[in-house]
Amino acid sequence: MIVSDQTFLTLFPARRSGAPDHILLQVRPGADPVAVAARLRGIVSDKTLRIRSYAEAGAADLSYQQTKRPTGIIFGFGVIIGVLVGIVILYQVLSTDVADHLSEYATFKAMGYSHRFILGIVFEEALILGILGFIPGFTIATGLLTGMAMATTLPLAMTSGMAVSVFVGSIVAAALSGAFATRRLAAADPADLF
Amino acid sequence: MQTEFPISINGLNHWFGTAEARKQAIYEVTLNIRPGTLTVMVGPSGSGKTTLLTLMGCLRDVQEGSVALLGHELHGVKEDMATRLRRRLGFIFQAHNLHGSLTALQNVRMGLQVHATTDAATEARAAAHILTLLGLADRLDYLPANLSGGQKQRVAIARALAASPAVVFADEPTAALDRDSAANVVSLLKRLGEVRGTTTVMVTHDSRILERADRILTLEDGRLVADTAPA
Numbered sequence A: 001m002i003v004s005d006q007t008f009l010t011l012f013p014a015r016r017s018g019a020p021d022h023i024l025l026q027v028r029p030g031a032d033p034v035a036v037a038a039r040l041r042g043i044v045s046d047k048t049l050r051i052r053s054y055a056e057a058g059a060a061d062l063s064y065q066q067t068k069r070p071t072g073i074i075f076g077f078g079v080i081i082g083v084l085v086g087i088v089i090l091y092q093v094l095s096t097d098v099a100d101h102l103s104e105y106a107t108f109k110a111m112g113y114s115h116r117f118i119l120g121i122v123f124e125e126a127l128i129l130g131i132l133g134f135i136p137g138f139t140i141a142t143g144l145l146t147g148m149a150m151a152t153t154l155p156l157a158m159t160s161g162m163a164v165s166v167f168v169g170s171i172v173a174a175a176l177s178g179a180f181a182t183r184r185l186a187a188a189d190p191a192d193l194f
Numbered sequence B: 001m002q003t004e005f006p007i008s009i010n011g012l013n014h015w016f017g018t019a020e021a022r023k024q025a026i027y028e029v030t031l032n033i034r035p036g037t038l039t040v041m042v043g044p045s046g047s048g049k050t051t052l053l054t055l056m057g058c059l060r061d062v063q064e065g066s067v068a069l070l071g072h073e074l075h076g077v078k079e080d081m082a083t084r085l086r087r088r089l090g091f092i093f094q095a096h097n098l099h100g101s102l103t104a105l106q107n108v109r110m111g112l113q114v115h116a117t118t119d120a121a122t123e124a125r126a127a128a129h130i131l132t133l134l135g136l137a138d139r140l141d142y143l144p145a146n147l148s149g150g151q152k153q154r155v156a157i158a159r160a161l162a163a164s165p166a167v168v169f170a171d172e173p174t175a176a177l178d179r180d181s182a183a184n185v186v187s188l189l190k191r192l193g194e195v196r197g198t199t200t201v202m203v204t205h206d207s208r209i210l211e212r213a214d215r216i217l218t219l220e221d222g223r224l225v226a227d228t229a230p231a
Helices: A005-011 A033-043 A054-067 A070-100 A102-111 A115-152 A160-187 B049-056 B079-086 B104-113 B120-133 B149-161 B179-195
Strands: B007-016 B023-033 B038-042 B064-069 B089-092 B167-171 B199-203 B215-220 B223-228
Touching (some): A070 A102, A070 A115, A070 A160, A102 A115, A102 B089, A102 B104, B023 B049, B089 B149
Parallel strands (some): B038 B215
C-alpha cells in the first residue's frame, strides 16, 4: 500500500513528522563499517536504536521481506509448489518413457546388463531433462529480473549464488523424479520378451 | 551336476498363476544338450516350448527340479549370478527388440559393451564384421525404423552372436527372413557350433531349419514327448 505522508501519520499516530526512520552514517575511507557499528552499539545507550552496517541492514530487510511479509511467504510457497509440480511433471515424463521402452530395458536385462546400469540410464535421462529445463528457466528468470530492475529501479538481478542454488535444486528434483520413475523398471521382465 | 553338458535339466516342473488359477506348464522334463549342437524345439502353441526356453536361458526362476546352465545350477540362483550367466548367452527374439534410437552398428555394439573387455574401435570393427557376415554391410548406420523386418531380425541375430556366446537361445529367428537369409543364418549357427562349440537351442516351425538340426525335441502339453535326430 502506498500512502501520502499525511495519511501515514494519521494511520500511525505514534509516529511524528520529521522524525527519521533511518540515519545514514558515512564512515571514513578505509574504516570497517561492521567494526564502527559494533563500537557505536557499545557507546549508544538507547537500545531501541538498531545500529547496523549497510550490508547487515540489507540482509535483515531481505530476511524480513522473505519470511515475515505475506508476499515473501506466498513466494516461498510458490517456490515449494513449483518444485513439487516440476518433480511430478518430470516423473510423468520419465515414467511414460520407461513404460514406452520397457521391452528395450528387458532386452538389456536379458543381455546381462546389471540393474545398476539400467537405473543409470533412467537417472541420466532425468539429469539431462533437469539441465535442459534449467536453461530456459534461467534465461527467462534473468530476463524478467532485468526487466523488473529497469522498470522499478530496484536492485533486482540474477546472482551467481541464486543461479547455482536453483541449478542444484533442479538437479536434486530431477534425481528424485528419476528415483520414483525407476520403480517402473520392475515391470521389465526379460522372460516376457519371448 | 553334469558339467560336460552346457544345459542339463532334471525333473523340471513349472507352474503359472497362484491358488485356483495355478496351472502346470512343464511336467517332469529331463534332458541334456550336448555342446556345439543345434537343438530345435517344436510343438503346438501352448505346449511349453517358450517356457522351457526361458527357464534354460536363466530368464525365469526355476520352481521345481534342476536346470544346470554352463555348470551353474539355476534353481535358487542369485540375481547377480544370473546377470553374469546371461552375458555368456545370446538371445534372438522373434520381435527382434532392437533399440530404436540406436543404429544397427550401435545395437550390435551393445551386445559387446556388456563385457567391457575391448576398446570402442575394436567393438565397432567386430560389430561391423558380424553385420557384414549377415549381409548388412551397407546398413550399418541405419536406424531400425529404416530397416525391413528381415534386416531388423538379422541385426538382432548379429547382436546375439557378436560376443561369441556359449549358448544361443532363439525363438523363431528365421520367421521374418527370406529363404537365402534363413539358410545363411542357420549355416552361421552351425558353423559357430563346429568352430567355437556354440550350442544353439531354438524354437521354430521352419522346415528349412528342422532338416539341418542335430536334434528335435517335441513338446505337447508341457511334456517332452519325442526326442529325435533328423535322418
